[in-house]
Amino acid sequence: MSERGIQWFRFTAPANFYDLAGRLIPWFAAVTVALFAVGLYLGLVVAPPDYQQGDSYRIIYIHVPTAWMGMFLYVLMAVYAAIGLIWRIKMADVMAKAIAPTGALFTFLSLWTGALWGRPTWGVYWVWDARLTSMLILLFLYLGYMALHAAIDDRQRASNASAVLAMVGVVNVPIIYFSVQWWNTLHQGASITVTDAPTMATIMFVTLMIMVLAAWMYSVTVVLARARVELLERERNARWVQERLEGGSK
């Protein structure tokens, strides 16, 4: 790195990362709470009901952010896993592992809220639509990643093996997505289309973006917190852990 810039590589050292994350988490948590409060207020109170779907559309303020995060976090997890595997950076392994549960949670929430929205709108909780199916498979990929990580006792081996799996998965996600789309369109035609409101009102769009940002901040907060705990566990014999834990403060 250049002499003047921030030395980013400093934070690949566990102790430095631990301190930095500890300082950042309260800020991110505060922003998360603020954004969720504003977003939910705008979404549930200020934004007008949809002229076709009435109030049930409001679930998109949860549904869309969770779906985006579910997909995006998988890619991010795979990138971290690849960095950890290729350059042997321990922090990247920790981050990949910390992202997985949050990504799985978001994917599950997007399926769940989608089902709740589908019931009043489509009349059924679940259809084997291309998007639903590929999100379901994404959830399975997360679960496979976490299961493999948990099944291997040796930490380094667990990280490397699940990194391979995450990378194979990320190559497969577009293939799965398109194959599911072909499967759907080739078989049953467009029996159900997502009935978007013709044009999205500005207030709805702004609210949605706030909620997306809130989901982002939530992910950052939780992933950093989980990475810290994971670090303590991995490095429990290291001196920096002893120093920090004996101080009494966090």
Next chain:
Amino acid sequence: MFRPLLALLRRDLTLALRRPQDALTVVGFFVVVVALFPLGIGPDPEFLRSLAPGVLWVAALLAVMLSLERLFSDDYRDGTLEQLLLVPEPMGLLVLTKIFAHWLITGLPLVLISPLLAIQLNLRPDEIAILMLALLIGTPILSLIGAIGAALTLGLRGGGVLIALLILPLYAPPLILGAGAVDAVMHGSSAQAHLSLLGAMMVFALFATPWATAAAVRIMLD
């Protein structure tokens, strides 16, 4: 360069032929699973016919998956796999050879037995031909992708169940395209699009998965 690969292929095939029950169990599983479907769904010929592509493909997929654990586990246990890592030939090629042998032992018999089951499920001859073609292209994909899972679960407790969780989501594309090819013919359109995509997928898997498998083997033997 190819002599060690041929030797490895011959060794794997010889081992398999000395213990034919391994391969036969997989075929037996395939037949039994397909036979269970009419019992569960009912014997209506038209209904069974419409379900046949999916049933046959899912059964083939599960049969391949069950056989995967044996791909590396014996060699892992007696140390052959570690010796293979020391061979000067690229590990990817060695792994590919092993996968090819595995496919000859388990995948190919499934393709060959499938017409019999297809007749039982009332498929017509032209549909059976497409089914066999789709399985011929598709089962290598299943073996190739599955090898990654087999390598990643080497030496783990309950590896067999874990393979299912790791690999079955990745099996969605070949399943969709393979069953879709037969379905297209049943509905009077051409299966060419499905088969072409399936072929493309096989080429891609042939190119990419042996290296991922080799990396996984190295990690697990580390």
